[in-house]
Amino acid sequence: MAERILDVKNLEINFHTYAGDVKAIRDVSFHLNKGETLAIVGESGSGKSVTTKSLMGLLANNAEVMGGSIMYHGKDILKNSEKQMQNIRGKEIAMIFQDPMTSLDPTMKIGQQIAEPLIKHKKIEKKKAWAQALDILKLVGITNAEERIKDYPHQFSGGQRQRIVIAIALVCYPEILIADEPTTALDVTIQAQILQLMKELQSKIETSIIFITHDLGVVAGMADRVAVMYAGQIVEYGTVDEIFYNPQHPYTWGLLNSMPTLTSTTLEAIPGTPPDLLDPPKGDAFAARNPYAMKIDVEQKPPFFKVSDTHYAATWLLHPDAPKVTPPKEIVRRHQLFAKMTAHESV
Amino acid sequence: MRKYLLKRVFYMILTLFLVATITFFLMKLMPGTPYSNQEKMTPHQIQIMNEQYGLNKPIWMQYLLYLLGMLHGDLGTSFQFSNQPVSYLISSRIGASAQLGIQAMIFGIFFGVIVGSIAAINRNTWIDTTSTVLSIIGKSVPNFVLAVLLQYYIALKLGWFPIADWGGFSYTILPTIALGVGPLAETARFIRTGMVDVLNSDYIELAKSKGLSRFGIVYHHALRNSLIPLVTLIGPYTVALMTGSMVIENIFSIPGIGEQFVKSILTNDYPTIMGVTMLFSAGLVAVILLTDIIYGIIDPRIRLSGNED
Numbered sequence: 001m002a003e004r005i006l007d008v009k010n011l012e013i014n015f016h017t018y019a020g021d022v023k024a025i026r027d028v029s030f031h032l033n034k035g036e037t038l039a040i041v042g043e044s045g046s047g048k049s050v051t052t053k054s055l056m057g058l059l060a061n062n063a064e065v066m067g068g069s070i071m072y073h074g075k076d077i078l079k080n081s082e083k084q085m086q087n088i089r090g091k092e093i094a095m096i097f098q099d100p101m102t103s104l105d106p107t108m109k110i111g112q113q114i115a116e117p118l119i120k121h122k123k124i125e126k127k128k129a130w131a132q133a134l135d136i137l138k139l140v141g142i143t144n145a146e147e148r149i150k151d152y153p154h155q156f157s158g159g160q161r162q163r164i165v166i167a168i169a170l171v172c173y174p175e176i177l178i179a180d181e182p183t184t185a186l187d188v189t190i191q192a193q194i195l196q197l198m199k200e201l202q203s204k205i206e207t208s209i210i211f212i213t214h215d216l217g218v219v220a221g222m223a224d225r226v227a228v229m230y231a232g233q234i235v236e237y238g239t240v241d242e243i244f245y246n247p248q249h250p251y252t253w254g255l256l257n258s259m260p261t262l263t264s265t266t267l268e269a270i271p272g273t274p275p276d277l278l279d280p281p282k283g284d285a286f287a288a289r290n291p292y293a294m295k296i297d298v299e300q301k302p303p304f305f306k307v308s309d310t311h312y313a314a315t316w317l318l319h320p321d322a323p324k325v326t327p328p329k330e331i332v333r334r335h336q337l338f339a340k341m342t343a344h345e346s347v
Numbered sequence: 348m349r350k351y352l353l354k355r356v357f358y359m360i361l362t363l364f365l366v367a368t369i370t371f372f373l374m375k376l377m378p379g380t381p382y383s384n385q386e387k388m389t390p391h392q393i394q395i396m397n398e399q400y401g402l403n404k405p406i407w408m409q410y411l412l413y414l415l416g417m418l419h420g421d422l423g424t425s426f427q428f429s430n431q432p433v434s435y436l437i438s439s440r441i442g443a444s445a446q447l448g449i450q451a452m453i454f455g456i457f458f459g460v461i462v463g464s465i466a467a468i469n470r471n472t473w474i475d476t477t478s479t480v481l482s483i484i485g486k487s488v489p490n491f492v493l494a495v496l497l498q499y500y501i502a503l504k505l506g507w508f509p510i511a512d513w514g515g516f517s518y519t520i521l522p523t524i525a526l527g528v529g530p531l532a533e534t535a536r537f538i539r540t541g542m543v544d545v546l547n548s549d550y551i552e553l554a555k556s557k558g559l560s561r562f563g564i565v566y567h568h569a570l571r572n573s574l575i576p577l578v579t580l581i582g583p584y585t586v587a588l589m590t591g592s593m594v595i596e597n598i599f600s601i602p603g604i605g606e607q608f609v610k611s612i613l614t615n616d617y618p619t620i621m622g623v624t625m626l627f628s629a630g631l632v633a634v635i636l637l638t639d640i641i642y643g644i645i646d647p648r649i650r651l652s653g654n655e656d
């Protein structure tokens with residue numbers, strides 16, 4: 001069994017606001033295996049960024065962790081002091097941000113921005129740090145790196161800047177890399193290059209990645225496992241194949257249905273909007289938008305039902321007493337493919 | 348870059364020429380004459396005096412002569428201050444004014460940046476509120492009121508500093524504070540706003556994710572980025588300090604340009620008014636150019652466009 005380097009259990013996070021407490025993360029549990037890429041997908045506002053910020057200890061001032069634990073190397077990160085978190089950030093857990101146009105300091109040479117984590121964590125002098133910064137800059141594919149290391153962010157294109165942000169994140173060879181929608185702000189060809197780069201670097205640097213996205217399209221080529229988030233909860237998780245070809249939760253169906261594929265020409269966005277997290281519904285949070293919703297969905301929160309050793313989904317449809325429903329056509333097609341794939345494997 | 352500088356210097360000279368022209372003719376419209384005891388003078392005496400100072404010539408002639416003199420560094424002779432050349436009056440008094448102005452500027456910006464940064468880091472706490480209230484007070488209390496209060500309580504009552512006059516460094520402290528509190532309050536308010544924005548920016552989030560300490564983040568990333576917009580205030584500060592110095596120098600009996608300027612206006616001492624106006628204008632125009640150069644030094648994005656120019 002794979003080694004778990006991160007284990008999040010029953011995480012609950014509220015934001016205090018004037019309107020009341022926003023219950024942004026509600027009983028979230030997941031883990032990260034060594035060397036793997038875990039994708040967290042979900043619509044805007046589902047709590048992906050809040051989850052990852054809690055791993056870094058970088059929650060906003062009005063956030064309060066109501067419960068749960070984040071075990072990392074046998075210690076609960078949530079109990080760490082700010083000082084202890086500073087020693088983890090950038091060294092053991094690093095982060096890539098969404099918008100490369102705004103995430104670099106406009107008044108500092110990129111060499112210094114890359115060298116900073118080294119100077120802080122490895123206690124090496126500036127010259128040595130710059131030398132290592134140069135190595136990593138070459139590694140992320142900046143051409144003419146010797147010259148360009150002295151340039152400022154505005155002298156680089158968006159794609160190049162994201163490479164620099166990646167260089168900053170990887171310069172201390174972190175154990176965990178969190179990428180929060182690292183390609184959303186880039187155009188499609190650059191997107192593919194950055195994803196390719198991340199995959200290459202992952203094998204070189206041997207880091208585990210948490211990859212956040214609302215775009216299932218980029219998940220297939222990147223991730224080993226996928227967790228699907230909705231309204232502050234994880235509703236389904238499994239291997240990439242399980243989520244893509246044997247999805248069980250109607251929300252996952254909706255996400256896959258709204259994804260452009262070779263066979264489907266029409267996009268079907270999930271109708272409706274997510275619930276208000278100031279006052280989340282007590283049953284299945286997706287019930288109001290779920291065409292397959294049953295009475296119990298409104299009344300009681302579904303537990304996780306096991307689909308396989310690696311695959312769980314929180315939907316009453318998996319209850320033994322639930323009526324059999326026929327998923328959307330596209331999902332049925334995927335289920336059939338999955339049946340073929342598994343039949344093939346078992347031969 | 349050189350072409351850019353040449354262009355800027357040309358515009359500076361043009362500006363000064365316009366200032367000289369406008370001031371010269373406006374001054375001629377001022378009521379009164381330079382002679383304090385005109386009632387007791389005979390028309391003949393007045394005529395002799397006018398001839399001596401060149402006031403009998405047509406105005407356009409006076410104007411051309413003045414411009415010509417200025418090109419040679421000759422600003423005319425003061426009517427009032429024992430017939431000394433204006434250029435000598437200015438050069439003998441500029442030291443005190445410049446020292447006071449520079450000290451006030453440094454005092455205001457230095458403490459303003461500190462107060463503003465502390466307020467921004469502790470935003471929406473009592474520290475922030477206190478600093479905001481103090482800034483508003485500092486900005487709205489006129490500097491002459493502050494000067495008199497300082498003079499009365501700190502110098503007269505407590506006796507910590509000399510009441511007035513110009514001697515060693517201790518003489519400069521109260522006038523520096525009186526003159527510098529306005530810029531201090533303005534700077535604090537400005538830095539506070541700027542730094543709150545900067546602290547909410549993505550690159551600060553990234554700096555945090557590197558594991559930098561709070562101090563490291565403020566010192567290495569937030570401060571420089573919040574200081575950039577402050578550069579635009581150096582020009583207005585210079586104006587404030589120049590005008591402020593007229594009052595403050597009078598209150599503290601400092602033998603500076605400001606004090607002299609006030610006297611020269613009260614006595615229609617045309618050459619001195621002209622001279623000091625030209626000095627202030629030249630100073631201001633130079634500061635504006637300097638501001639742009641400093642801008643280019645601390646903001647790399649502007650440096651690039653400067654090179655392209």
Ligand SMILES: Nc1ncnc2c1ncn2[C@@H]1O[C@H](COP(=O)(O)OP(=O)(O)OP(=O)(O)O)[C@@H](O)[C@H]1O
Nearest residue numbers: 015022024043044045046047048049050051060214
């Ligand atoms: N500082 C805050 N104060 C109040 N509510 C907040 C705060 N930060 C986040 N939230 C709320 O928490 C919820 C989850 O936000 P989060 O940023 O994690 O969403 P996300 O899944 O990352 O979405 P996106 O795809 O748009 O980035 C949202 O409802 C959001 O409004």
Ligand SMILES: [Mg+2]
Nearest residue numbers: 048049050180
């Ligand atoms: Mg987000």
